[in-house]
Amino acid sequence: MPVDPELLKILRCPACVSGPTRREGPDPGRLELVKDTWLVCQEEGCGRKYPIKDDIPVMLIEEGDKWRDTPVEELPVPVPD
Template identity: 45%
Template sequence: MSAPQLSEELLAIIVCPACKGDLSVTGSDADAEPVELACSGCGLVYPVRDGIPVLLVDEARKPV
C-alpha cells in the first residue's frame, strides 16, 4: 500500500506561511511521495510527513 500523494490542486493553492511564496516539491522517497516543499521566495524547506505538508515555520529548515 503506497502513501498518499500531494494532489496538484493542493500544490496550486498552498503557499509558504512565512512569506506567502510559491512552494515546489524538492524530492521523493521510494514510493514517489514528496518529502519536502521548498519556497521560491524565502527559501525555507518544509517537510512532508505521511503525505501531509507540515507548513509550520518552526518545522522548516533553511537551505544549505
C-alpha cells in the same frame, strides 16, 4: 498516496504570505516540490523548507525555519513525529 497536486498548487510559504516577513508581489511564497517529500519556498532569501509527513505538508513557520540553512540536496527523508 502522493500529496494531492491540486493542494500543492494552492499552498504557499506561510512566512512569505503574512506577518512581518510578508513578501511583495501578486503571489508571494510559491513552493517547489522537491524529492516528492519537501516543499521549498521560492522567494529569494527565504530558504524555508517544509517536510511532507505521512502525505501531509507540515506548513509551520517554525518547521520551515529549521531547514533554512540546509541545501536542498542534503534534505533527509522526513520522518513522522
